[in-house]
Amino acid sequence: MLDDRARSLLNTLVERYIADGQPVGSRTLSKASGLELSPATIRNVMADLEDMGLIVSPHTSAGRIPTPKGYRLFVDTMLTAQPQMLSGGAMPEALSAVREQLQPDQPQRVIAQAAQMLSSLSSFVGVVTAPRKTSVFRHLEFLRLGVQRVLVIMVAPDGDVQNRVIFTARDYSDSELVEATNVLNAHYANLTLEEVRERLKAEVDQLRGEIAVLMQAAVQAGTEALAETQEQVVVSGERNLLGVQDFSDLGSLRKLFDIFEQKTELMRLLDTSSRAEGVRIYIGGESRVVPFEELSVVSAPYEVDGRVVGTLGVIGPTRMAYDRMIQIVDITSRLVGSALSQR
Structure with missing residues (x-):
């Protein structure tokens, strides 16, 4: 619980530290806050904020810097920036460039371009998950390849085709495969594979x-085929973090680059973000996926035709301009969804 004076000083301290990257002292706070307070009063408030774990004094510096807890309070209660609609916002020139580059001809190209632009606009790391493929099939067909070998062809509503070879316990004749094809398409088309299985x-x-066994094998094959081509994470701008002065621990940087390389942990984080509405912010290891006190993640889901299909975001130091990152992530998520919906 902070009174107005303490809130004002914390807000000023966080804003100055984000802007300058230098510990903020009492004299600077006195001038920047506009409050008519004595140096002793400011020092007392700073001491209280430090006792609450909101700020800390690095090394022997007389100034203070925010802790992850301080950043969290700042973001949750003091940040005035709101996600901007496409027609407004603070970055019209950048927006024009984004619109021009996000051509909806190839989804994978849109995703790669979005990751690059997030990195470029933020000067940090841009991450985007490719759209999740639907498990609904519009048409399914069996083709006999040989003894106990059957090709399953599954066509999604958007025209995407998945092929899978299955090995059967017994040999199926062409007429049996046609029968199974007809039953599946007549009674189960336009359902998800999970619904078909149930x-x-x-x-x-x-x-x-025999037909039931074959159909169950087809559903399993389709599920495996989708899993193999499921969401991929595109990461851009990792090297930007090498130039961030906040990162002095090379060991932590190596671990972070391992996460970017493996991508599995990033998938977990972004999958969690996809279940939240709007922009979500993780500060200083809150995500448990990017578990570094010096790092923050700003992410948002994006939709195609009204359905959430992926997530994107920016990974950078806790000392980032959160209001600007929120706008960058929010606007990019809307533009990516718009570009992919035009296909």
Whole structure:
């Protein structure tokens, strides 16, 4: 619980430190805050803020810097920036460049361009997950390849085609494969693979045993095929972090670059973000995925035709201009969704 005076001084301290990167002293706070307070009063408030874990004195410096807890309070209660709509915002020139570059001809190209632009606009690291593929099939077909070998062809509503070879316990004739194809397309088309799997369990007694087994194998094959091509994380601008003065621990940087390389942990973080509405901010290791006190993540989901299909964001130091990062991430998420919806 902070009174107005303490809130004002903390707000000023965080803003000055973000802008200058230097510990903020009492004299600077007195001038920058506009409050008519004595140096002794400011020092007492600073001591209280330090006792609360909101600021800390680095080494022997007389000044203070925010802690992750201080940044969190600043972001949650003091930050006045709001995500900007596409028609407004503080970066019209950058927005024009973003619109021009995000051409909806190829989704993977849009994702790569978005990651590069997030990195360029923020001067930090841009991360984007590719759109999740739908598990709904519009058409499915079986083709006999040889003894106990069947090709499963699955066509999604957007025209995407997945092929998978399955090995069966017994050999199926062409007529049996045609029968299974017809049953699946007549009764299960436009359902998700999960829905098909559940219905097959309930309706197995109504289907001929051999056909039911083949259809269940097809559903499993389709699920595996989608998993192999599922979300990929595109990362851009990792080297930007090498120039950030806040990072002096090379060991932490190596661990961070390992995360960028492996991408599995990033997927977990961005998957969590995709279930939240709007821009989400993780500060100083709150994510447990990028567990570094010096790092923050600003992320947002993006939608295609009204459905959340992926997430994007910026990874940088805790000393970042959060109001600007929120705008960059929010606007880019809207533009990516708009570009992909035009396909």
